[in-house]
Amino acid sequence: MSEPDTLTVTAAALAIGDELLSGRTKDKNIGHLAEMLTAAGIALEEVRIVPDDQQRIVEALDALRTRYDYVFTSGGIGPTHDDITADAVAAAFGVPCDHDSDALALLGAHYAERGLEFTPARQRMARMPLGSRHIDNPVSRAPGFIIGNVHVMAGVPSVFQAMLDNVLPTLKTGTKLLSEKVSCPFGEGDIGDPLSLIAKAHPDVNIGSYPRFSGAGFSTEIVIRGRERDLIEAARRDIEAMLASVAQKLGTAAV
Amino acid sequence: MSEPDTLTVTAAALAIGDELLSGRTKDKNIGHLAEMLTAAGIALEEVRIVPDDQQRIVEALDALRTRYDYVFTSGGIGPTHDDITADAVAAAFGVPCDHDSDALALLGAHYAERGLEFTPARQRMARMPLGSRHIDNPVSRAPGFIIGNVHVMAGVPSVFQAMLDNVLPTLKTGTKLLSEKVSCPFGEGDIGDPLSLIAKAHPDVNIGSYPRFSGAGFSTEIVIRGRERDLIEAARRDIEAMLASVAQKLGTAAV
Missing domain, CATH: 3.40.980.10 (MoaB/Mog-like domain)
Incomplete structure (x- = not known):
């Protein structure tokens, strides 16, 4: 990076x-x-x-x-x-x-x-x-x-x-790390595999995945961090397409 | 200790x-x-x-x-x-x-x-x-x-x-650390010197002093920690006597 x-x-x-x-x-x-x-x-x-x-x-x-x-x-x-x-x-x-x-x-x-x-x-x-x-x-x-x-x-x-x-x-400061959040209604178990492929395809950004647990189940916050806005945006587009495809596959019932 | x-x-x-x-x-x-x-x-x-x-x-x-x-x-x-x-x-x-x-x-x-x-x-x-x-x-x-x-x-x-x-x-556990709190309405600046003497006089307990800041000024929470109840009590008695003497010296105005 x-x-x-x-x-x-x-x-x-x-x-x-x-x-x-x-x-x-x-x-x-x-x-x-x-x-x-x-x-x-x-x-x-x-x-x-x-x-x-x-x-x-x-x-x-x-x-x-x-x-x-x-x-x-x-x-x-x-x-x-x-x-x-x-x-x-x-x-x-x-x-x-x-x-x-x-x-x-x-x-x-x-x-x-x-x-x-x-x-x-x-x-x-x-x-x-x-x-x-x-x-x-x-x-x-x-x-x-x-x-x-x-x-x-x-x-x-x-x-x-x-x-x-x-x-x-x-203090001397470095190039600011930019970040973008994508909220994901599915648990990490449902998105972990495709998200891992996206992370590999976008080596110049760091993609973090943070589970949230409510009594009902897990959801996920995905955070894309990097120093160039367009690289972050490119990763975000791939993640959103992936989430749409997971949603279609799982229907609305899955969490 | x-x-x-x-x-x-x-x-x-x-x-x-x-x-x-x-x-x-x-x-x-x-x-x-x-x-x-x-x-x-x-x-x-x-x-x-x-x-x-x-x-x-x-x-x-x-x-x-x-x-x-x-x-x-x-x-x-x-x-x-x-x-x-x-x-x-x-x-x-x-x-x-x-x-x-x-x-x-x-x-x-x-x-x-x-x-x-x-x-x-x-x-x-x-x-x-x-x-x-x-x-x-x-x-x-x-x-x-x-x-x-x-x-x-x-x-x-x-x-x-x-x-x-x-x-x-x-897990294997050790001898439990006991602790006792003494609330002190004065700032650390007013009690630091006598408290230091008390700490030296009671080497088998650990005396911690924790400042609290409100808009009006500082107060202090004193915590005595040790593994023997009677040693903690002895330190507590000395601290309470010290606080009474500080209160007398400062009157009620000081914080």
Whole structure:
């Protein structure tokens, strides 16, 4: 699928937190990130979730940051003892993790304005790997940070989303993946064989088939993805002709 | 945290599918699996999401199955050309992937009963690595399978959940992790320092701190996890005393 005139930019996500692995918290950031990156023309190619454990974070981060153009992390940058992401990222990059003077100034002013004590815990949120750039946090001020190709963001979804909005315009993006959906009232079992032939006949697009189950039976959503509109349209025409022929064969009773 | 009289059983999840990485589908299986495993006394320690790509699936599977007691996969075992999980799992184990005669019989009878043609696509759902055992699928019949320590299940949440219900009673389980929640009306910035001291004073429990953001500000949920009830209670008493002291210090205005 890679043609000389298309550019692929890749990314991975690393969600950090014991609470995601215990089931206490259901992750909401991965799906949002996936949607936003896809819309921007960046291909999310891998996701990992690891616990609040420095060695596990470093290991995952090193595997991902060497393989993909960008890595986006979520979680573990708050003020409490179990927030160890900044230290882990610094360890992965082999640089010290310390209070960043700009972040201290920003947060100091923020808490002074609100008449709140700038506790050591709150100061902890100004810690980041040496050489990081800030990611602005319009929601609750404490910045995320960027080091190398790694973007470190908060786990709280509203903060994660606000940080991502700030980061996205700064990223290089690839050729956008276009997609088209075809709804199919038949189950995959009825269309799998002819759809497989169509997929083979259209090697420059990716044809995905997604079953939906209702109590009554399966239906299917077919998604055609590619970087050229006319190739997608050609596949769509073949799929629609195929569905008409399956409908004729099965009558209206089949699902 | 590992004491001589406790047993830890570990697991990883591998969710497979382009649609999860494009954002088209929001995963619902990981959170459910996490909750069910935790309740059963099995520690979910890592999650990965990879595309429908044999090499990526094999790589992730090999990394996870050698490291954890159990691996649970979701997705890619349907009847269409983009369902390649069975082949990838077989490749990881170095065994052939072929139609399983019991699964063919089961599915053949199922479609005959419903008056539906047993198409090659539907027969495809009977393919599994040589030597696999079935995971019963009461929802739509096509079985999942177990090979080695890897449990291969469907991506459709209702089918995944039904398969997991069948698998859970067959697993060895560890000492159950107990947990207790303490709701805290203050943000992490106000409790981070004393909570860190409490965490150090109670090394045999794990104290997690989870911020919640409403428009008005942050509050915190504190979760104490451990394998002995009295150690959890001791930490809880210290946390409640700390919260009372923070409340006194801040008055009622602070959040």
